[in-house]
Amino acid sequence: MLKRRNMLMLIMSALLVVVLAACGNNTKTETTQEASTDTVNAAESEELTIKHKLGETKVKKNPQKVVVFDFGILDTLDKLGVTVTGVPQSNIPPYLSKYEDKEAYKNVGSLKEPDFEKINALKPDLIIISGRQSEAYEELSKIAPTVFLGVDTTKFMDSFKENMNTVGQIFGKEDQVKTELSNIDQSVKEIHDKVTATGKNGLIVLANEGKLSAYGAGSRFGIIHDVLGFEQADTKIEVSTHGQSVSSEYVAEKNPDYLFVVDRGVISATDGKESTSAKQTVENELVKNTKAFKEGHIVYLDPNYWYLSGGGLLSVTEMVKEIGASIK
Known part of the structure; x- marks a missing residue:
């Protein structure tokens, strides 16, 4: 009888230990979950x-x-x-x-x-x-x-990176932004070295409705000079949002090694407006006498990156690629 009673007490003690352990684990789990939820809520309300x-x-x-x-x-x-x-x-x-x-x-x-x-x-x-x-x-x-x-075009890369880091901070994407910027920096260095090794200069023009505007360093397209290393065919171009109005005679006189063309008319066409082809505007008899034309260095840049976007992780990557692909 005594043995049976002792056996029952041992079994009850063991069950009590199990129950207490389970309660302890549940409390611990609930506490952990609450702490995790509090952390998420704090991050969202920051x-x-x-x-x-x-x-x-x-x-x-x-x-x-x-x-x-x-x-x-x-x-x-x-x-x-x-x-x-x-x-x-x-x-x-x-x-x-x-x-x-x-x-x-x-x-x-x-x-x-x-x-x-x-x-x-x-x-x-x-x-x-x-x-x-x-x-x-x-x-x-x-x-x-x-x-x-x-983007502040007078300090394009610094301004671009600052914006990207701000976006990363707001959306908790700091590490991803850091990786993307590192990749862009590597591409920029490679293209810059490639450009400077050629010793060539360049002229950037926007073609719109049969007219031309020139852009130099510090302008909306100035990354070609300031970041990627092309010398300016004309160092006196005024810096302005809409560029310096120029003619075909001007382009022929400056005789650039490379002529970079942004076709604004493509954007107008998507808006239902008729536009004159940039190639028709640019490649006339005067411009055909330039080194850029004779050496096959008239480069038509994608206005979707250069005019509409610019300053984004995707657009800057593609802008750098376009300049790199143009070097011959």
Whole structure:
């Protein structure tokens, strides 16, 4: 009898130990889960202060509803796997054509004319703009936190990298941005070394409706000189948004080794306007006497990267590649 009683006590003690251990594990698991949830919530509620050209903006980390007006920033977010809510759907570059889907993405106006009513209805957590929307900054800021991330062409690479790092910080993509920038730096160095080894100079022109505008160092296309190493065929080109108006006689006089052409007319054509072919405008009898033409060094750059975008992880990568591919 005594043995049976002792046996029962041993069994009850063992069961008690098991129950207590299970309770302890459940408590530990619940505590761990709560701590993990608290960490996630803290990360989501973290507020950043972003300094930019137009001021300072407080932004919550990892914003969910994002409206983007700059195609360079859009291609960056696309590369980083960040979802956006609204974009201007006119003149979207072909390489970003998925954003033309009116069911997946909301149309928030045009590059120069934001639709304030539609943007307000979206209740975005963040709006990102650049130069074309700078005048609307105050109005957009009344709707949601608005950050200016346009590229300063007078210091292109520094400004570009600063913007990319800001994007990385906002969306928690710092490591990915670091890797992408490292890859771009490597490509830039390779192309720069290749260009400087040729000792050749270059002239950059924008062709639009039968007219030409020249751009030099420090301009919107100045990366060709400032970053990739081409000497300027004309060191006195005025720096301006719309370029210095020039003629075919001017191009013939400067006689560049390379002539880089951005065809603005391609963009006009996608907007339903008739345009004169850049090749028709550029390759006349005067220009055919230049070294650039005779040596096969007239290079037509993709305006979707150079004119519409620029300043994005995808667009800058492709811009560098285009210059590299042009060197013969």
